[in-house]
Amino acid sequence: MTPQPGAVLRRGSSGHRQSLFGLLPSALPLSGGSVSGLWLLAGFSLLLVMLAGCSGQGDAHSEIRIGSKKFTEGVILGEVLTGLATAQGLEATHKAALGGSRILYNALRRGEIDAYVEYSGTLMHEIFAGESEAAFEEEGVQGARESGSPMLPPILIQRLAADGIRIAGVLGFENNYALGMPRERAHALGIARISDLLDHPRLRLRFGSEFLERADGWPGLAAAYRLPQTDVLGMEHELAYRALATGAADLTDVYTTDAEIAHYDLVPLQDDQGYFRRYQALVLFRLDLPERVPGSLDAFDPLIGHLDAPRMIQMNADVKLGGQTEAEVAAGFLRDRLDLDIAVRAETLWDRLLRTTLEHLVLVGVSLSGAILVAVPLGMLAAYRQRLGQGVLAMVGIAQTIPALALLVFMIPFFGIGAAPAIAALFLYSLLPIVRNTHAGITGLSPPLVESALALGLPTRTRLWRIELPLALPMILAGIKTAAVINVGGATLGALIGAGGYGQPILTGIRLDDLGLILEGAIPAAVLALLTQWGFERIEARLLPRGLQSRDG
Amino acid sequence: MFELRRLTKRYGNRVVLANLDLEFHAGRATALIGPSGCGKSTLLRLLIGLIQPDTGEVLFDGEPLAPERLAPLRQRMGYVIQQGGLFPHLTARDNLGLMPQHLGWSSKRIQARIAELAELTHFPLDGLERYPQELSGGQNQRVALMRALMLDPEVLLLDEPLGALDPMVRFDLQTELREIFQRLQKTVVLVTHDLGEASYLADEILLMRAGQILQRGRLEAMLQAPADAFVARFIRAQRSHSLESNNADPALAQGDQA
Ligand SMILES: Nc1ncnc2c1ncn2[C@@H]1O[C@H](COP(=O)(O)OP(=O)(O)OP(=O)(O)O)[C@@H](O)[C@H]1O
Ligand SMILES: [Mg+2]
Numbered sequence: 001m002t003p004q005p006g007a008v009l010r011r012g013s014s015g016h017r018q019s020l021f022g023l024l025p026s027a028l029p030l031s032g033g034s035v036s037g038l039w040l041l042a043g044f045s046l047l048l049v050m051l052a053g054c055s056g057q058g059d060a061h062s063e064i065r066i067g068s069k070k071f072t073e074g075v076i077l078g079e080v081l082t083g084l085a086t087a088q089g090l091e092a093t094h095k096a097a098l099g100g101s102r103i104l105y106n107a108l109r110r111g112e113i114d115a116y117v118e119y120s121g122t123l124m125h126e127i128f129a130g131e132s133e134a135a136f137e138e139e140g141v142q143g144a145r146e147s148g149s150p151m152l153p154p155i156l157i158q159r160l161a162a163d164g165i166r167i168a169g170v171l172g173f174e175n176n177y178a179l180g181m182p183r184e185r186a187h188a189l190g191i192a193r194i195s196d197l198l199d200h201p202r203l204r205l206r207f208g209s210e211f212l213e214r215a216d217g218w219p220g221l222a223a224a225y226r227l228p229q230t231d232v233l234g235m236e237h238e239l240a241y242r243a244l245a246t247g248a249a250d251l252t253d254v255y256t257t258d259a260e261i262a263h264y265d266l267v268p269l270q271d272d273q274g275y276f277r278r279y280q281a282l283v284l285f286r287l288d289l290p291e292r293v294p295g296s297l298d299a300f301d302p303l304i305g306h307l308d309a310p311r312m313i314q315m316n317a318d319v320k321l322g323g324q325t326e327a328e329v330a331a332g333f334l335r336d337r338l339d340l341d342i343a344v345r346a347e348t349l350w351d352r353l354l355r356t357t358l359e360h361l362v363l364v365g366v367s368l369s370g371a372i373l374v375a376v377p378l379g380m381l382a383a384y385r386q387r388l389g390q391g392v393l394a395m396v397g398i399a400q401t402i403p404a405l406a407l408l409v410f411m412i413p414f415f416g417i418g419a420a421p422a423i424a425a426l427f428l429y430s431l432l433p434i435v436r437n438t439h440a441g442i443t444g445l446s447p448p449l450v451e452s453a454l455a456l457g458l459p460t461r462t463r464l465w466r467i468e469l470p471l472a473l474p475m476i477l478a479g480i481k482t483a484a485v486i487n488v489g490g491a492t493l494g495a496l497i498g499a500g501g502y503g504q505p506i507l508t509g510i511r512l513d514d515l516g517l518i519l520e521g522a523i524p525a526a527v528l529a530l531l532t533q534w535g536f537e538r539i540e541a542r543l544l545p546r547g548l549q550s551r552d553g
Numbered sequence: 554m555f556e557l558r559r560l561t562k563r564y565g566n567r568v569v570l571a572n573l574d575l576e577f578h579a580g581r582a583t584a585l586i587g588p589s590g591c592g593k594s595t596l597l598r599l600l601i602g603l604i605q606p607d608t609g610e611v612l613f614d615g616e617p618l619a620p621e622r623l624a625p626l627r628q629r630m631g632y633v634i635q636q637g638g639l640f641p642h643l644t645a646r647d648n649l650g651l652m653p654q655h656l657g658w659s660s661k662r663i664q665a666r667i668a669e670l671a672e673l674t675h676f677p678l679d680g681l682e683r684y685p686q687e688l689s690g691g692q693n694q695r696v697a698l699m700r701a702l703m704l705d706p707e708v709l710l711l712d713e714p715l716g717a718l719d720p721m722v723r724f725d726l727q728t729e730l731r732e733i734f735q736r737l738q739k740t741v742v743l744v745t746h747d748l749g750e751a752s753y754l755a756d757e758i759l760l761m762r763a764g765q766i767l768q769r770g771r772l773e774a775m776l777q778a779p780a781d782a783f784v785a786r787f788i789r790a791q792r793s794h795s796l797e798s799n800n801a802d803p804a805l806a807q808g809d810q811a
Contacts, residue, residue, distance in 0.1 A: 452638030455601050455698075456652050457627030466651060470642045547641045547684030 006261045063091040064289065064296050067104050067113035069098075070496075071237060072319050072326070072511060073175065073257060073312065077117040079330035080298065080307075081283065087340040088299040096326075097507065098417050098498040100210050101126055105284075109187070111165045112416045114289045115300070119175060119279035120152060125216035128159055155378075160284070161419075167282035168297060173257065173312045177211065177266035179221075180254035182244055186267050191258035193272040194225055197251075206249035208237030216277055217253065224275045237513050238320075257309055259317030266486030281307070302338045311337070320512055352505070357524060359500035363419060365489040368484055369424035375431045375483075376476060379438025380464075395437065400432040404490050408497055420502075424496030429490055430483035437479025441472030474540070474548060481536035488529045492521065502528070554579040554708060554740045555600055560609030562595055562764075569595050571764045573609070579707075582734050582741035584751035586786075587761035593744040594635060595762075597710045600742065601632050628652070631701025635716065635744075637693050639685040643784040645696045649703055656704075670699040675766055676774040691722035693778040702733075709734075716748065723750075730754055748772065750792040760784060 064085045068078025078094050084091035095113055098104055107113045150168065160166060180192060186192065187542045189200060197203065211217040212234035221227065235243070243249035251552030254261055254268060258419050261268065283300050290297045311333070318329045326343045334340040347355075378396070402410070407428060411421035445468060453467045468478075495503030502521040509517030541549075555577040562570040569592045570705055575581055577600075579625045585593045598604045598682055599611055602618045611618045613626060639648050646667060653663045671678055694714060701709060714730070715723050731754050745751050751758045754770035760768045760775065768780040779785040 153574075369611065448634050448636045448638050449640060451598075451603060452632075452634055454603060454638070455627060455630075455632040455634070457624045458652065458655060459624060460576065462655050467640055471640070471644075545642045545687060 031178055032354055038111040062071065062091055062293060064090055064115065064293055064299075065113045066092060066094045067098050067107055067116040068094065069101065069104055070098050070099050070507070070511075073255070073316055074117065075326045076319060076330055077171075077281070078314050080333060081115060081117065081328050081332050083327075083342045084340070085296065085299045085339075087334065087342050088295060090293060090296060090299060095418070095498055097504075097511075099496060103412060103417060103497065106412070106422045107417050108165060108284060108286060110416055111286060111288075112418070114293075114296075115168070115283060115285035116173070117281055118171075118284050120156070121176070121216060121277035123160070123277035124153075124156060125277055126214050128156075129215040131159070144168050149372065152282075161287070164287045165284055166287055168285050168300045171281040171283070171303060172305045173307055173309040174278055174280050175255050175257045175312070177217070178254050178256055178271065179251055179259060180244075180266035180268050182252050183265045185250060186269075191269065192267075193270040194221075194227075194275070195272050197227055197229070197268070198225070202231065203229050203250040204248070205229050205232040205251050206238060206240040207232065207241050207253045208232055209234040210237070211253040221275055223468065224273060226392050236510055238513065245486075257316055259313055259320050262313075263317070263321055274436060280310075284385070302340070306337060307333075323514075353520065353524065354503050356500060356504055356521065357528075358492055359419070359504075360488075360525070360528065362496050362501045363422055363426060363501050364484070364487050364498060364532075367423045367491075368430055368480075368487050369485060370423075370427045371430035371434055371482055373478075374427075375434035376438050378431070379435040379476070379479075380442060380469075382435065382439045385444035389439065393436065396435045397432045399428045404429060404493055405496070406495055412497060417498045419494070419499045422491065422499035426487050426490055426494070430487050433482040433486070434476070434479040437475045437482075438472065441475030441479075442468055444475070445471055470545075471548075474544060477536065477543065478541050481540075482534065484532045484536060485529050488532050491532045492525050501529075554614065555742075556612040556615075557599070558609050558612065560599070560606045560611065561601060562592075562604070563607050569764050570599070570606075573764075573766065575766065577740060577742055579740050580738050582739075582743065582755040583759065584755035584758050585742065585749060585761060586746065586751050586758060587767075589746075591761045592711050592764045593761060597632070597712050597742065601627060601630055601710055628656070628704055629706050630710060631704070631706040632710045633694075633697045633701045633712060633714050635712040637685075637697045639693055639697055639700070641685050644682050644684055645688065645692075648696060649681075649700050651700075653703055654673045657691075666703060667699070670702055673702075673733060674699055676724070691718050691726065693725065694718065698730075705737075705753070707740060709741045709743070711737050711741065713744050713746065716744070720794065727753060748788065760787065762787075 005142060012309055064082075065089050066075040066078050066081045066085070075096050078096055082092045082094040098107060098113075101118065104113070104116050105123075105127050106117070146161075157167065179197075181191060189196075191197065191200065205218075207218055211220070212232070218232070222229075237253075237341060240249065240252040241258075244252055244266070245264050254266060256268065260266070284305070285297070285300075315329045315333060318324045319326055324332075326345075326500075331344045334342055351353065375396075382392040399407070404425070407425045408422060411424045415421035417426050449467070449471065453463045458467070491499075491501050492503035492506060494501050495507050502525040505517045506521035506525075509515065509519075509521065555575075557573050560570060560573045560575075561568065573596075575732060584595060587593060594710040595604070599606060600613075602611070602620070602623045605620075612729060616622075617732065618626065639645075640651075643651070649667050649670075650660075650663050653666065658666075667681065668678075670676070671681070671767060675694045676692065676699065680688055680696075681693055685696070688696065698711075701711070715726050719727065727750060733739075734754065741755070743751075745754070748758075757770060758768075758772055760780075762783055768775055768784050774786060776788060779788060
């Protein structure tokens with residue numbers, strides 16, 4: 001930037017030395033229409049924040065909060081647990097499809113949920129990976145030798161107890177890992193065992209993201225068998241099946257209870273070196289649950305030992321291939337296996353649309369309002385304090401460089417799961433456009449106007465509220481509009497960590513290969529983005545005085 | 554009223570005003586004239602304390618312009634910048650009312666003062682509710698002038714207040730300005746590029762070049778005894794396009810950028 005007379009003036013003269021507190025308006029100016037508009041916006045934001053605060057607080061005390069992992073079986077089992085509790089007259093909610101194993105386990109440990117279904121192998125080799133794995137192994141193997149079936153090692157139970165968690169019991173089926181290949185292709189290549197893969201280094205391997213990274217997944221498998229394949233990519237587990245079906249991939253990880261194994265006619269490769277561990281489904285709950293909700297443990301009892309693998313595979317198929325909802329399938333199981341009758345809350349399309357819309361609006365509204373309240377003053381600070389300003393701009397800039405997905409996950413340790421971390425991440429994401437535009441709006445003010453305001457003898461505070469902010473308002477509003485539109489799109493990611501919103505039908509749609517569901521999230525999200533854009537243009541037209549609107553507009 | 558003592562102003566290592574000793578007397582109108590870039594606007598900015606000298610000082614009423622006294626002192630000065638400097642987001646009326654409102658004037662008093670000034674500058678009353686971009690250039694200049702006069706300041710600092718106006722409007726405004734200066738007995742420092750305008754509006758002309766004062770006095774004295782060759786050339790350039798002598802050397806009419 002070339003030095004301009006006004007830019008020099010701004011620092012050389014008497015102004016800009018007050019604290020930001022001194023800059024607050026002493027009295028609202030009589031004719032400062034545009035600035036009082038800004039206040040209106042701020043007030044509205046505050047209201048939204050408070051509203052959200054109220055609505056987020058359910059009655060957490062008499063209620064059992066069931067969590068579930070982000071895959072079909074997890075959601076079905078979550079529905080089953082919820083149905084069991086409801087059938088006992090308890091109050092239960094299902095926080096469905098919250099994320100991967102670690103997210104669920106940590107949510108349980110922190111008390112954000114009370115129970116969920118986990119697998120023994122996942123606990124020992126993923127959640128507690130590197131802790132006392134060798135001991136788990138040894139005890140497990142010894143137990144198996146003695147009893148003929150895999151046993152839960154006592155050391156695992158101790159480890160869980162240290163986190164305030166207990167096992168209610170095993171369900172009666174295992175869901176193990178295997179590598180699956182289309183039958184024809186496997187025959188053609190002569191592959192039946194995992195060791196056979198050694199002769200086919202060019203195979204295209206497409207794994208679910210979790211398998212690709214888990215200690216007991218691909219890294220360990222590849223090392224144990226010294227597998228040579230390099231064309232290895234991670235993707236949504238469900239999409240990997242479709243890649244196999246279309247011939248875009250050769251091999252994927254399968255869960256042995258997956259309905260797709262039969263549906264796509266896959267052969268599980270024989271684990272000839274015995275690498276894969278065993279994953280018994282079991283119910284985990286918090287130690288404080290029976291105390292807080294008496295009778296809650298008994299509620300899970302009928303399930304223990306009563307769900308076998310064929311039934312689980314059937315249930316998965318009913319959802320993924322038969323088009324039933326998880327709730328319907330769970331109710332069916334409870335009815336004919338356990339003789340429990342529960343009403344399936346059938347959510348109509350409109351109910352669901354209303355719910356996801358509300359959730360989405362809360363995510364966007366709260367995070368954006370917070371961002372406006374914080375970012376506008378930050379931008380002003382950055383504009384008036386040069387050196388501090390550089391720091392502020394750099395910091396919000398860095399927040400923006402973190403991929404949205406990662407930022408979302410980073411928030412979990414601070415805010416748990418659900419709407420709160422999503423709002424925090426969206427808030428951080430919305431800061432930059434607003435801070436940057438506020439800063440640019442104020443530092444970019446026309447030097448003659450800044451000079452005029454100074455020469456009139458107006459004090460700093462009056463200059464700020466009557467001259468500089470109103471003149472910067474078009475820029476600030478443009479920043480807010482940008483943030484809002486980004487925010488509406490970004491909020492769809494919130495569903496990955498249980499925040500709901502339009503992302504949820506999209507994710508479920510991907511999981512179930514249901515285009516209708518995907519559109520049910522994608523279309524409203526696009527419409528909302530357009531509406532936001534349009535709405536902000538209306539606000540701009542309202543807030544900007546005639547004098548600041550372009551002459552030919 | 555103003556006193557400049559051994560004042561030097563630099564931008565970087567470029568000297569814009571060099572070692573000036575200068576006085577502006579109360580109740581008198583002085584016109585600053587000189588080629589573009591010679592330091593006229595810089596001088597006005599120093600007088601109202603928008604920039605500080607590198608060496609030397611500016612005295613107002615015998616006292617240095619200290620930064621902490623600036624805001625109240627500025628209320629005793631009316632300043633019109635080269636580009637007018639009206640705030641585009643405020644109507645003409647709100648531009649005028651800004652400072653009095655801050656000082657707590659009653660709205661009745663403010664409106665009365667606006668009416669008074671509108672009459673003085675022949676500003677159409679229906680223009681008061683319009684925004685600067687909805688007013689003509691001449692009307693903008695008038696509003697800027699009115700804003701400078703709102704608090705009835707002792708000093709008027711006007712940087713090309715009639716620049717870029719059509720000749721008729723300019724003529725009208727010149728007449729009005731002269732009337733105002735004479736009637737109100739203000740201390741006036743104004744910048745202009747027009748020697749005739751300078752002579753018509755001011756008691757005294759100050760001819761500058763490259764940060765220095767070449768000659769100070771009335772136009773007649775300059776015409777009779779130009780201080781040096783540049784002054785003579787400057788005067789000749791000014792007259793070259795006037796009606797009586799249309800045959801001057803165009804090279805001379807370019808002014809002097811050196
Ligand atoms: N903020 C600044 N930074 C650097 N140089 C400056 C600055 N302001 C003015 N100058 C330089 O100082 C010199 C005097 O500028 P000034 O504005 O006083 O000229 P002027 O006599 O008013 O010219 P004009 O008749 O074109 O308005 C010019 O050469 C200009 O480029
Ligand atoms: Mg100038």
